[in-house]
Amino acid sequence: MSRTTLQQIALSLDISVTTVSKALNSYPDVSKKTIERVKEAAERLNYKPNSFAVNLRTQQSKTIGLIIPEIVHQFFSNIVKGVTDEAEKNGYVVIVMQTNQKFNREKETVEFLINKQVDGILIALSDETVDYEHLLRSQNLDTPIVMFDKIANTVACSKVLIDDVKAAYEATEHLIKTGCKELVHFRGPLHSQNAIDRLEGYKIALLDYDLPFKEENVYLCEEMSFDMGREQARKMLDENAKVDGMFINTDLVAVGAMAEIKDRGLKIPEDISVIGFSNWFLSSVITPSLTTVAQPSFSMGKISFNMLLSELTNKRNNTKVTHETIHLPTELIVRDSTLPL
Amino acid sequence: MSRTTLQQIALSLDISVTTVSKALNSYPDVSKKTIERVKEAAERLNYKPNSFAVNLRTQQSKTIGLIIPEIVHQFFSNIVKGVTDEAEKNGYVVIVMQTNQKFNREKETVEFLINKQVDGILIALSDETVDYEHLLRSQNLDTPIVMFDKIANTVACSKVLIDDVKAAYEATEHLIKTGCKELVHFRGPLHSQNAIDRLEGYKIALLDYDLPFKEENVYLCEEMSFDMGREQARKMLDENAKVDGMFINTDLVAVGAMAEIKDRGLKIPEDISVIGFSNWFLSSVITPSLTTVAQPSFSMGKISFNMLLSELTNKRNNTKVTHETIHLPTELIVRDSTLPL
DNA sequence: CTAAAAATCGAAAACGTTTTAGTGTTAAAA
DNA sequence: TTTTAACACTAAAACGTTTTCGATTTTTAG
Incomplete structure (x- = not known):
């Protein structure tokens, strides 16, 4: 047989x-x-x-690697879906690997995929990553890389992401326009470009509306978890009784914060308004439902794959590869955790 | 270079x-x-x-295929995580593909992976699947298959799953013991073995506690969505005013049903108790938090991979491959959507 | 010191495909 | 008629390993 x-x-x-x-x-x-x-x-x-023979002869596997921090995460599983769907349409297959936000695992994973001889790599950086040697090495070894969502500005490659500054600006602006005066921001990890940009958007909005930016109103969430949200909210409520608006880096953290706020007997949004980020399904079904910023995850996956694909075909045809950066639109989803305009 | x-x-x-x-x-x-x-x-x-050469020479790719209905789903993304983690430890790589619950895509996907020459396949069947020709073909072509969670009883291969009958029995029993008299079940798709078994567990529990089983108290949810839960709850509330307990096939559906119940001004659990299934993260943060049945998804992934791996090594050593079926334990997680005991 | 055994190495085939560099045959152009 | 050109086909090399089967050398035993 x-x-x-x-x-x-x-x-x-x-x-x-x-x-x-x-x-x-x-x-x-x-x-x-x-x-x-x-x-x-x-x-x-x-x-x-026989694909083994074809691979050997053509020196390509029609396989790409997809590296994400964590798959059990609505945003990233949507990315996976977008990438695999699009890959399949083009006869490609995708190998999914996770870094669990560890830089060392990210290095190993890139190395592993290169050795496996994938045709290209799609990556969302770990929040720990500040050294990009492994990525440059990949490029030197002729394995194209496309970054999405969690990117490094200094690495020369194609990128697809959202405009975090703008999105954060709009979220903060909405809090201000609905009457919030004392705005707090729960920021993400220090090295995460997303977190940096969202903080920046928050700052600019404050300045534009003549509200003071206070260092002590920015709370650092090293990890994006429910518990971290709860913990920082506890700290915040102990320290600052005047807070009436919160812009939080991620829905999950926001949900944790909301739990703490509700436990203290405070009302959302009457006492404190909350805006999250990412529009997880979760946000639409909790009480009160969470105002948040929708990010196009599925299409981000699709577009990322297509950019990689075009680099691969360009490479094959020896036409010059050019890098481009695409910004995808975000949308503020207004729900019940913020006051009416 | x-x-x-x-x-x-x-x-x-x-x-x-x-x-x-x-x-x-x-x-x-x-x-x-x-x-x-x-x-x-x-x-x-x-x-x-050069892995291409190694593959060709050894006729194996150290790659397995993982077929699931839908990746944007907490249960399945946990499966993916379990499988990939374990695969990586053993030098294997996994290709993730989705069927979107479509039988035709399932067939195509199996075919595709066989042609790609993966060493083996891990699969959770689509709910539509009633014909198993494609799976037998895979086995004939010497590509071992292991099924998990959504399985077909009649196909001879290793399987890892939970005891749905028992889990459903325990959930229903809990409703009864907390005082519910008129129990409704929201069942899953007709051909899904999970759905069949959970319905069975519900039935047996009713009988054991001398409660009548009523056909009209079983509502069919063709798809496992929030909207479907809401829709069927609407129907149920219109038809049967006496309902005081619900055992629902999936958390997501349960959350939809809860939304409808709350919108009607009914209290959970005072008026109606609700139990879901799967213990999505979601369930712990909605109001009221949802009593549910925890399923070991991560370890199910790990175990599934290991079973496939042992089949692969057995095959390589020409030792006889034996099929086994493993049942993983479930746990009833009691929260606020059911009355105290 | 010789024969047998063990240790160490290498030639060549094989895995199944794609592509280069032809060869031969036929049709069109001169 | 001869020369070109177009057409249809193929032998052989190449991709980079692994493994079989001998060959050669070294060691051990008698």
């Missing part, structure tokens, strides 16, 4: 292996008639090319 | 390619001394085996 090979088709038709191969790949220098015959025979014998 | 090959190492040491290969793989018929020399040279030249 072993697989049929070109050899066997050639034998059964009494022509050469070369011709069979060319016929199957529709080379111009094989007659219509033999193309017919070969294709018929291939069908009849249920021929499927 | 091209990769170093065995050839190059051989040349630089003035020995044969054969010996280099053997040295690297620690064959017994190569001296300690040359093993040293070769390994040193390999290190120095940064040799990494």
Whole structure:
């Protein structure tokens, strides 16, 4: 019951292996008639090319690596979906690997995928990553990289992301316009470009509306968890009784903060308004429902794959590869955790 | 900057390619001394085996396929995590593909992975699947299959799942013991073995506690969505005013149902108790928090991979492969959507 | 010191494909 | 008629490993 090979088709038709191969790949220098015959025979014998041989010969695997911090996460699982869907349409297959936000694992993973000889890599950086040697090495070894969402500004490669500054600005602005005066921001990890940009957007909005930016109103969340949200909210409520608006880096953290606020007997949004980020499904079903910023995760996955694909085909055709950065639009989703305008 | 090959190492040491290969793989018929020399040279030249060549020669790719209905789903993304973690530890890589609960896509996907020559396949069946030809074909073509969670009883292969009957029994029992008299069940799709078994557990519990089983108290949810939960709850509330307990196939559906119940001004659990299934994170943060059945998704992934791995190694050693079925324990997580005991 | 055994190495085949560089045959152009 | 050009096909090399089967050398035993 072993697989049929070109050899066997050639034998059964009494022509050469070369011709069979060319016929199957529709080379111009094989007659219509033999193309017919070969294709018929291939069908009849249920021929499927041996991908190991094809890979070896063509030096490409039609496989890409996808590196994310964590798959059990609505945003990233949507990314995976976007990438795999698009990859499949183009005959590519994707290997998913996680870093669990550890820089060392990120290095190992990149190394591993290069050794596995994937055609290219899609990566969202770990929040710990500040050294980019491993990524440059990948590029040197001719494995193109496209970054998405969690990127490094200094690495020269294509990138697809959202405009975090703008999104954060709009969220903060909404808090201000609905009457909040004392605004707190729960920021993400120090090295995360997302976190840096969102903080920046928050700052600019404050300045634009003549509200003072206070260092002590920025709370650091080293990890994006429910518990961290609760913990920092506890700290905040102990320290600052005047807070009436919060812009929080991530929905999950926001939900944790809301739990603490509710436990203290404070009302959302009457006492404190809350805005999250990412528009997890979660946010629409908690009480009160959470105002948040929607990020296009599925299409970010699709677009990232397509950018990588175009780099791969460019490389194959020896046309110059150019890097571009795409910003995807975000949308403020207004729900019940903020006051009406 | 091209990769170093065995050839190059051989040349630089003035020995044969054969010996280099053997040295690297620690064959017994190569001296300690040359093993040293070769390994040193390999290190120095940064040799990494060309996996395409290795695949072709050994006829295995150290790659497995993982087929799931839908990745944007807490249960399945946890499965993916379990599988990939365990695979990585064993030098395997996993290709994730989704069926979106479509039988046709499931067939195509299996076919695709076989053609890609993965070493084995891990699959959770689509809810539509009632025909298993494609799976048998895979086995005939020597690609082992292990099923998890959504399985087909009639296919001979290893399986890892939970005891849905028992889990459903315990959930229903809990509703009864907390005083519910009129119990409704929201069941899953008709062909889903999970749904069938959970319905069975619900039935048996009713019988054991001398409560009548009423056909009209079972509501069919064709898809496991928030909206479906809401819709069926609406129907239920219109039809049956006496309902005081609900056992629902999936947390997400339960959350939808809860939304409708709350919108009608009914109290959970005072008027109606609700139990879900799967213990999504969601369930712990909604109001009221949802009593549910915890399923071990992460370890299910790990165990599934290990079962496949042992089949693969057995196959390699020509030892007989035996199929086994493993049942993983579930746990009833009591929260605020049910009355105290 | 010789024969047998063990240790060490290498030539070559094989995995199945793609592509280069032709060869021969036929049709069109001179 | 000869020369070109177009057409249809193929032998062989190449991709980089692994493994079989001998060959050669070294060690051990008698």
